[in-house]
Amino acid sequence: MGFVRRTVPPTLLSCLLLAGCSSGSQSGSSASGKGGTPAAGPSGTGASVGAAGIPVGEGPQKTYTVQRQPAAGSCRYRYEKGEPLEDTSCTPGTTSPAVTQATLASTICRSGGYTKGIRPPESVTGPEKHANAASYGYTGHLGDAEYDHLISLELGGDPNDARNLWVEPPDPGHKPGSGVNNKKAPVETKLHTAVCSGKATLHAAQQAIVTDWTTALSQLGLG
Numbered sequence: 001m002g003f004v005r006r007t008v009p010p011t012l013l014s015c016l017l018l019a020g021c022s023s024g025s026q027s028g029s030s031a032s033g034k035g036g037t038p039a040a041g042p043s044g045t046g047a048s049v050g051a052a053g054i055p056v057g058e059g060p061q062k063t064y065t066v067q068r069q070p071a072a073g074s075c076r077y078r079y080e081k082g083e084p085l086e087d088t089s090c091t092p093g094t095t096s097p098a099v100t101q102a103t104l105a106s107t108i109c110r111s112g113g114y115t116k117g118i119r120p121p122e123s124v125t126g127p128e129k130h131a132n133a134a135s136y137g138y139t140g141h142l143g144d145a146e147y148d149h150l151i152s153l154e155l156g157g158d159p160n161d162a163r164n165l166w167v168e169p170p171d172p173g174h175k176p177g178s179g180v181n182n183k184k185a186p187v188e189t190k191l192h193t194a195v196c197s198g199k200a201t202l203h204a205a206q207q208a209i210v211t212d213w214t215t216a217l218s219q220l221g222l223g
Helices: 008-016 099-106 121-135 184-196 202-211
Strands: 079-080 082-085 146-149 165-168
Touching: 008 099, 099 202, 121 146, 121 165
Parallel strands: none
Antiparallel strands: 079 082, 146 165
């Protein structure tokens, strides 16, 4: 049998010499058993990281748009003594650039409140919640689950960054169909009070909540 000589196309040869064109069939992200697909931040968001080592989002907007969520089934809940915790790959938390230690008095600690004026409308969060439920594989009653800001708005969390929002399942023992019920909200309120009274810094409170909301108060010596 004669030897058949094949010529390598110039484009393929140059690609090989440059050590690797990526195959169109390869995924842009890897999945592990413990982490999901990282959520994409709002359009135009860079990889900005704040002083607490937490990503910084775009902050309050005049008009919010529905944000893309992680791929369906790519996020995994964690549990601490039965309480649900977020997937840190999908939901690492993001802060608002408008809220800093220097701006507390004019933002989250101001008289008259702050969060109502920056909260995205349900027309935006509704579709996001449904998509995020698919990301986490949540199959319970959506009315029992909160579309929760990991770093709450009252702690300077970004209002509509996909990395700061997750479908939080109800607490253990919750009666299906009875509405949202979780123990994270009182923790956020106590942290907010501590920040505004000077008992804790903003960065410390934000770091504690993203590390593990179930231990955030004890981490800061607040309960």
